[in-house]
Amino acid sequence: METFVKKKIVIASDHAGFNLKESIKEFLKKEENYEIIDVGCYSCESVDYPVYGIEAVKKILKKEADLGILICGTGIGMSILANRFPSIRAALCQEPFSAKMARLHNNANVLVLGGRVIGNGIAIEIVKTFLSTPFEGGRHERRLNLIENLTQKWNL
Ligand code: RB5
Numbered sequence: 001m002e003t004f005v006k007k008k009i010v011i012a013s014d015h016a017g018f019n020l021k022e023s024i025k026e027f028l029k030k031e032e033n034y035e036i037i038d039v040g041c042y043s044c045e046s047v048d049y050p051v052y053g054i055e056a057v058k059k060i061l062k063k064e065a066d067l068g069i070l071i072c073g074t075g076i077g078m079s080i081l082a083n084r085f086p087s088i089r090a091a092l093c094q095e096p097f098s099a100k101m102a103r104l105h106n107n108a109n110v111l112v113l114g115g116r117v118i119g120n121g122i123a124i125e126i127v128k129t130f131l132s133t134p135f136e137g138g139r140h141e142r143r144l145n146l147i148e149n150l151t152q153k154w155n156l
Contacts, residue, residue, distance in 0.1 A: 006035040007131070010065035012056035012078075014041055014049035017071025017115035020123055024069060027124050034131070037065055053081040057088055060109060068110040069127065075114035082110050086151050089144070094118055096129040103133035105140045 009028065013021035018041055028034050039055035041047045049072040059065040068090075070078035075092040082090035090110035091102035094117060102108035111130045113123055135141075 007033060007067065008035045008037060008059075008065045009067050009069060009131070010037040010039060010056045010059040011069045011071075012039045012041075012052040013071035013115065014052060014073070014077075015044050015046050016073030017049075017078075017113070018042075018044050020071050020113060020115040020120060021069075023120045024071075024123065024127055027127065049077045050081050053078045056110075057082055057085055060088060061085065066109075067131070069113065070110060071113045071115050073114060073116040075112040075117065079112045082112065086148065093126050093130070095122065096125050099126045099130040100133050103130060104136045107135040107140070107144055 011021055011025060021038070025036055025038060028036050037059060039059065040052045053070050056065070056068045056070055060068050070082060070090065072078045079090050079092045082088050088110055089106055089108045090112050091098065091106060091108035092112040092114070093099040093102060094114065099111065102111070111127065113126065
């Protein structure tokens with residue numbers, strides 16, 4: 001008999017992404033496949049997004065989470081932060097097609113959303129697509145390996 005392992009999803013936001021983070025958590029709690037690790041923030045009070053983004057990144061780097069969801073106002077700051085770390089592949093998505101391709105071709109392990117850019121409905125569709133799409137591998141794996149090798153070569 002196969003043992004069912006829940007996917008661990010770490011989620012983080014700043015104040016501008018807080019409401020969307022709560023909506024996504026509510027949606028994910030209803031899905032039995034996921035365990036959610038919320039690393040903040042915990043209100044709409046103004047905070048600095050790197051402080052919370054790094055906590056999510058650390059969970060993935062330490063393999064305490066499989067995938068991450070980061071939310072700030074535009075999604076840009078969280079993307080800049082997350083993509084500084086080798087083996088983090090963060091994709092800022094504003095519609096489901098990008099979320100699908102981010103998984104199929106880029107094996108993205110972090111979904112980034114802009115809480116001031118998209119509404120809750122489309123955000124949930126993006127999350128559903130992101131979490132249910134597998135990586136295609138093949139030539140895309142070669143390209144991702146090139147990114148890792150180039151990063152190492154330039155000592156980043
Ligand atoms: C906060 O005002 C805003 O700058 C932040 O949420 C984010 O959009 C940064 O990229």
